[in-house]
Amino acid sequence: MITQRQIAERLELSLATVANIxxxxxxxxxxxxxRERVLxxxxxxxxxxxxxAQTVRRRRSNLIGIVHFGAGIEAAHKANLALAADVCARxxxxxxxxxxxxGGSVERVxxxxxxxxxxxxxxxxxxxxxxxxxxxxxxxxxxxVVVVNGERRSGASIICDDVxxxxxxxxxxxxxxxxxxxxxxxxxxxxxxxxxxxxxxLKGFRSAIEERGKWVSFSEEEFFTAWPDQLPATGGVMGVxxxxxxxxxxxxxxxxxxxxxxxxxxxxxxxxIVCTNDVSAIELIAAGLEHGVRVPAxxxxxxxxxxxxxxxxxxxxxxxxxxxxxxxxxxxxxICLRIADPHRPPRQQSFPSRLILRTSCGMALAAQSRSKxxxxxxxxx
Amino acid sequence: MITQRQIAERLELSLATVANIxxxxxxxxxxxxxRERVLxxxxxxxxxxxxxAQTVRRRRSNLIGIVHFGAGIEAAHKANLALAADVCARxxxxxxxxxxxxGGSVERVxxxxxxxxxxxxxxxxxxxxxxxxxxxxxxxxxxxVVVVNGERRSGASIICDDVxxxxxxxxxxxxxxxxxxxxxxxxxxxxxxxxxxxxxxLKGFRSAIEERGKWVSFSEEEFFTAWPDQLPATGGVMGVxxxxxxxxxxxxxxxxxxxxxxxxxxxxxxxxIVCTNDVSAIELIAAGLEHGVRVPAxxxxxxxxxxxxxxxxxxxxxxxxxxxxxxxxxxxxxICLRIADPHRPPRQQSFPSRLILRTSCGMALAAQSRSKxxxxxxxxx
DNA sequence: CTGAAAGCGCTTACAG
DNA sequence: CTGAAAGCGCTTACAG
Numbered sequence: 120m121i122t123q124r125q126i127a128e129r130l131e132l133s134l135a136t137v138a139n140i141x142x143x144x145x146x147x148x149x150x151x152x153x154r155e156r157v158l159x160x161x162x163x164x165x166x167x168x169x170x171x172a173q174t175v176r177r178r179r180s181n182l183i184g185i186v187h188f189g190a191g192i193e194a195a196h197k198a199n200l201a202l203a204a205d206v207c208a209r210x211x212x213x214x215x216x217x218x219x220x221x222g223g224s225v226e227r228v229x230x231x232x233x234x235x236x237x238x239x240x241x242x243x244x245x246x247x248x249x250x251x252x253x254x255x256x257x258x259x260x261x262x263x264v265v266v267v268n269g270e271r272r273s274g275a276s277i278i279c280d281d282v283x284x285x286x287x288x289x290x291x292x293x294x295x296x297x298x299x300x301x302x303x304x305x306x307x308x309x310x311x312x313x314x315x316x317x318x319x320x321l322k323g324f325r326s327a328i329e330e331r332g333k334w335v336s337f338s339e340e341e342f343f344t345a346w347p348d349q350l351p352a353t354g355g356v357m358g359v360x361x362x363x364x365x366x367x368x369x370x371x372x373x374x375x376x377x378x379x380x381x382x383x384x385x386x387x388x389x390x391x392i393v394c395t396n397d398v399s400a401i402e403l404i405a406a407g408l409e410h411g412v413r414v415p416a417x418x419x420x421x422x423x424x425x426x427x428x429x430x431x432x433x434x435x436x437x438x439x440x441x442x443x444x445x446x447x448x449x450x451x452x453x454i455c456l457r458i459a460d461p462h463r464p465p466r467q468q469s470f471p472s473r474l475i476l477r478t479s480c481g482m483a484l485a486a487q488s489r490s491k492x493x494x495x496x497x498x499x500x
Numbered sequence: 501m502i503t504q505r506q507i508a509e510r511l512e513l514s515l516a517t518v519a520n521i522x523x524x525x526x527x528x529x530x531x532x533x534x535r536e537r538v539l540x541x542x543x544x545x546x547x548x549x550x551x552x553a554q555t556v557r558r559r560r561s562n563l564i565g566i567v568h569f570g571a572g573i574e575a576a577h578k579a580n581l582a583l584a585a586d587v588c589a590r591x592x593x594x595x596x597x598x599x600x601x602x603g604g605s606v607e608r609v610x611x612x613x614x615x616x617x618x619x620x621x622x623x624x625x626x627x628x629x630x631x632x633x634x635x636x637x638x639x640x641x642x643x644x645v646v647v648v649n650g651e652r653r654s655g656a657s658i659i660c661d662d663v664x665x666x667x668x669x670x671x672x673x674x675x676x677x678x679x680x681x682x683x684x685x686x687x688x689x690x691x692x693x694x695x696x697x698x699x700x701x702l703k704g705f706r707s708a709i710e711e712r713g714k715w716v717s718f719s720e721e722e723f724f725t726a727w728p729d730q731l732p733a734t735g736g737v738m739g740v741x742x743x744x745x746x747x748x749x750x751x752x753x754x755x756x757x758x759x760x761x762x763x764x765x766x767x768x769x770x771x772x773i774v775c776t777n778d779v780s781a782i783e784l785i786a787a788g789l790e791h792g793v794r795v796p797a798x799x800x801x802x803x804x805x806x807x808x809x810x811x812x813x814x815x816x817x818x819x820x821x822x823x824x825x826x827x828x829x830x831x832x833x834x835i836c837l838r839i840a841d842p843h844r845p846p847r848q849q850s851f852p853s854r855l856i857l858r859t860s861c862g863m864a865l866a867a868q869s870r871s872k873x874x875x876x877x878x879x880x881x
Numbered sequence: 882c883t884g885a886a887a888g889c890g891c892t893t894a895c896a897g
Numbered sequence: 898c899t900g901a902a903a904g905c906g907c908t909t910a911c912a913g
Contacts, residue, residue, distance in 0.1 A: 120617070120641055123888060137909040138892065148898060165641065167614045171555035172890035175905050180552065190575060203601040212612075215596060220584040231593075234551045236501070260501060262547065376812065401809070406790070408814035425528060428782070428809075431757065433789035503906060514884040519908065527884060553906035555890050 121166040123280060124462055129154055129164070133228070137161075141168070144293040154156045173235060184237035184262075189219045192398065194424040194441055195244040198267065201447035202241060209455055210307055211238070214359055218245065225249060229256050239454040242266045246316065247308055250399065261459035265465075267450040268441075270315050276457065276465040278450045280441040282423070283319040283326075285472040287423045288472065289393060290327025294356055296481055298390035298419055300347075301328065303360040303373055304403075305336075306395055313462070317395070320423075321360055332356025339363055339378065347387060359389075379406035388418045397422035397429045400479070417482035425475055435478035442470045456465055502547040510545070511537055515661060518542075518807070521548070555617060562833060564592045565618035565643075567609055569626055570600045575805040576625040580647065582828035583622060589838055592619070598606075599626065610637050620835040623647045623656070627697065630688055644838035648831040649822075651696050656845040657838065659831040660820040664700040664707075666853040667778055670774060670802045670820065671708025674856065675737055677862055679771035679800055681728075682709065684741040685756055685784075686717075687776055698776070701804075702741055705774055713737025720744055720759065728768060740770075756780040760787035769799045772861070778803035778810045781817055781860070796862035806856055816859035823851045866868065 127137045132153070139147050161437040167369040174180045183206050206213045207261050214235050221227045225248055232240055233256075235276070240257055242249050246269055254264045254274045255320045264275040271277050293301055308314050321336075332355045337345060339424030342361045350357060361378070368374040375394060382388070383406060394400040407414050414420050414434075422429060422438040429436030449468055457463050476482060508518045513534070520528050521538040535678050555561045564587050568580050580596070587594045602608045606629055613621055614637075622636055623630050627650055635645045635655045644654040650707060652658050672859060674682055684705045686839040689695050702717075709715040713736045718726060723742045731738060742759070749755040756775060763769070780802030788795050795801050795815075802818040803810060810817030830849055838844050 121616075124890075135893085135900055135902090136898090137900090138890095142892075143891090150898060153898080167611060167641075169617060169890055170615045171552040171561065171617065172905090174552035174894080175550070175556050175889090175907080176891045176893085178905060189581075199596075200570075200600055203518070204603070205597075206887090213601075215598065215601065217581075217584075217596065219581055220594075220596065222585070230548060233501075233548045236550060236552065260548075402812075405812035405814045406811075409812065431783075431786035431790065433786045473731075505906075515907090516884055516886090516909085517882090519906095520883090523908075525909090531882060534882080550906055553889090554908080556891080556905090557907045557909085559889060 120169070121161075121164045122169070123166070126157065126161055126164060126166060130160055132157070142164075145402040179238060180236040181210075181212055182214045182235060182273075183235045183451075183458075184232040184235070184240040185215045185243055186232070186240060186245065186249075187215065187217060187243040189405070192396065192424060193242070193426045194443065195268070198441075198443050198447055199243055201443055202243060202267070202451060203419065204445070205447055205451035206241075209451060211311050211455075217266050223248065225253050229253060230474050232257070232262070232401075233260055233373050237262060239263045239265070239272060239458045241450060241454055244268045246270055246314060257429040260321075261461060263454060263465075265450055265454045265457065265464075267446060268316065270313060271467070272468075274465060274466065276453050277315075278446055278453060279315070279470075280446060281471045283323040285423065285439040285474070286320045286323030286393070287327045288323075288474050289423075289437070289480075290324045290358070291330070292437075292476070293391045293393070293419060293421065294327065294331050296419070298481070299332075299355065300357050300389045301359070301391045303358065304378060304387045304395060304399065305360050305362050306365050306374065307362045308365060320395060324358065324360065328356055328358030332358065334358040335358070336360040336362060343381065343385070346385060373402045376402040376406050377391070379403050379410055379412075380410070383407065383410040383412045388412065392417035393418060394422050395440055397424045397426035397436055400428075400438070401428055403432065404434055404436075404479075414479050419481035420478075420479045429477070432478070437477045437480035438475050439472040440475055441472045445470050501541075501550070504547070507538065507542055507545060507547060511541055513538070522547075522807075525649070555651045560592075560619060560654075561617040562593055562837075563595045563614070563616060563618045564832075565613040565621040565623055566594050566762045567613070567626065567630075568596065568598055568624040569655060572600050573625070573777065573805060574691070574807045575824065579822075579824050579828055580624055582824055583624060583648070583757060584834060586828050586832035587622075590832060590838075602703045606628065606634050607637075608865065610634060613638070614641055614643070618643060620644045620646070622831055623650050626650045626672045627695060642842060644835060644842070644844075646831055646835045646838065646846075648827060649697065651694060652848070655850050657834050657848065658696075659827055659834060659849050660696065660851075661827060662850040662852045663697055664704040666804065666820040666855070667704030667774070668708045669855050670804075670818070670861075671705045671739070672711070673818075673857070674772045674774070674800060674802065674861060677706065677800070678787065679862070680713075681739055681770045682737070682739050682772045682774065683770045684739065684774040685759060685776060686741050686743050687746050688743045689746060701776060705739065705741065709737055709739030713739065715739040715741070717741040717743060723783055724762065724766070725737075727766060754783045757783040757787050760784050760793075761791070764788065764791040764793045769793065772800035772802070775801060775803050778805045778807035778817055778819055781819070782807075782809055782815065785815055787816075795860050800862040801860045803860075809820070809858075810858070813859070818861035818863075819856050820853040820857045821856055822853045826851050 123137045126133045227251045251272045254272045266277045268279045325334045327338035333353045363374050422436050423439050504518045508515045597609050601651045632653045645657045647656045649660045706715045714734045744755050781801050803817050806819050806821035
């Protein structure tokens with residue numbers, strides 16, 4: 120590997136001259152000829168700066184850490200790309216750390232980030248596992264933390280999608296289309312009270328329901344005991360959140376798929392099912408295809424995230440799309456501000472998502488009778 | 501940030517003592533008490549080594565670069581996780597670089613890797629874009645390159661799945677089940693002759709067909725002109741590779757989906773369609789759902805990769821699964837050997853994939869008449 | 882068993 | 898306009 124010293128020796132210049140010219144700091148007055156020679160020779164010799172040496176000497180790495188969870192969810196993947204681009208646009212480099220690649224150990228990841236001397240950390244789309252204590256480990260050594268689409272943590276800024284309003288809008292839309300018995304599948308997680316993105320989904324759904332009817336929640340077992348006869352009587356809208364115990368499901372046992380296998384064997388079906396995201400909604404649709412339950416003819420479905428697979432007309436998934444570019448721009452702006460001013464307090468910001476109405480919600484229902492029996496044959500996806 | 505010097509001052513020891521104890525090199529004889537004090541104080545003060553300083557002083561980064569393309573394909577994602585784990589198991593750290601995150605610029609990625617002074621580079625699941633010249637840029641500065649599931653490049657080792665045998669086996673299986681007119685959808689890429697993973701798919705399919713019948717290839721336009729009447733006459737097996745011009749399709753215009761929209765409007769349908777991978781096969785199935793073409797009742801389908809979505813009984817995708825753990829272990833072993841011995845020549849190695857037979861290939865057909873008309877009603881997915 | 886010293890590749894304030 | 902020198906945080910051969 121070529122060093123600045125080697126360039127200096129070759130050109131019989133001092134190391135400082137080479138270093139100054141290569142670093143292109145403004146305000147330096149070197150002879151144009153000297154500049155040319157140095158730049159030309161550096162390129163010829165294939166000089167590449169040694170990042171580690173720069174970091175040691177400058178006492179800053181110019182690195183922003185991006186902690187993410189791989190690309191299981193398309194929207195998260197897109198967001199990560201946008202974050203990386205925005206970080207670079209501001210003159211930083213990034214160190215991307217995939218939690219999966221580290222066996223999911225947060226402590227391990229934090230040590231990596233500190234050892235790399237990152238100047239700030241963006242926590243992208245990570246829920247429970249990233250706790251306040253982890254934020255503290257970073258802030259204690261002067262590394263500010265911004266969470267994007269994750270959980271509120273004291274000491275960390277949070278920038279996120281307004282998932283409450285999105286689920287409220289999805290709920291309202293289903294009601295408006297004439298659906299009356301609406302299920303909401305909800306993945307239970309440990310500390311429910313502090314879980315923003317999952318909690319807000321529930322609150323948004325519930326608020327839409329309670330504008331027009333009654334809302335209850337059940338565990339999976341309770342639900343199958345109560346459904347459909349033991350439900351509280353209501354002439355109008357009835358919303359049921361079914362809390363799925365995620366401890367029961369490994370990732371291989373697709374929880375929504377498993378639930379639907381059981382639900383689709385029972386009768387009657389609910390009018391509509393609100394899923395946590397598009398991946399879950401596709402699980403439901405796959406279960407429906409298998410068991411002859413048609414979406415939306417037999418049951419309407421909504422997702423969240425606007426995954427590509429939902430675009431196929433065969434699925435036609437009604438969903439909502441985050442404003443990824445604004446969210447990511449705000450996130451990177453925030454981490455830069457907090458790097459620049461270590462005493463700047465963390466802030467919160469959220470951005471509305473955009474509804475994407477396709478056929479899975481049973482769009483055509485609106486114009487028709489609200490009685491399921493009479494619409495089944497005419498509504499098609 | 502805490503430095504070794506600060507620990508030394510706090511304990512009134514020399515910097516060398518602290519450094520030696522923290523580095524835990526074998527063969528050093530320090531008083532147990534001194535060791536304890538140093539370790540305890542380091543932990544208390546929250547000492548974390550400065551990686552950059554270590555890299556500068558040791559003149560090696562202990563880093564292996566992993567260049568990948570995000571996680572669009574599940575199998576590639578799994579492989580990347582396995583690579584990372586294997587790299588760590590051998591005492592290296594890794595620097596993961598997602599080509600997407602760098603806007604797809606190979607040169608930019610290579611500069612990053614060199615500036616980080618990685619000791620070796622693994623190119624994971626990247627096809628055309630990574631060329632011989634890129635391998636040369638790395639080897640010229642002493643960084644060995646191992647390609648995993650990508651293309652053969654002079655100067656780079658290659659470890660890959662035996663995709664030839666897999667497609668041969670898929671083809672044979674379809675023939676054995678009684679399918680006679682078999683389509684193979686093939687994404688055309690620039691330098692066909694040097695593209696291993698796509699080229700071997702074609703060769704494997706073709707060899708299976710030619711064992712029992714006749715093989716031809718068409719562009720998409722030629723195909724729709726010729727299908728079905730202009731095909732060469734053959735009493736038995738007829739294999740057609742349809743070369744899709746990928747320049748025509750952005751990622752948004754799903755190429756297999758678009759092709760199927762057109763194909764499913766024509767008639768008759770082929771007996772079976774061999775897709776490049778599971779993602780393509782799902783595109784086909786989605787088009788089928790939309791246009792009332794049933795898999796496998798109306799047309800059989802195979803994929804490749806064993807994506808999770810193919811597991812749903814509604815899709816029941818027949819596919820093949822790479823031996824990811826062996827491939828990745830061999831890849832990491834190879835890069836370590838080449839780092840240890842810079843003169844070691846690059847080598848090639850491939851591992852067989854495992855067929856996964858589900859329903860989409862029309863399994864039940866084998867026991868029945870080979871006439872499509874009579875089997876349609878009894879075969880179900 | 883412990884410490885003084887050199888040096889990795891770079892940056893930067895300062896002298897000439 | 899150019900160069901000599903100090904020093905970032907660490908490692909390591911060597912002296913005591």
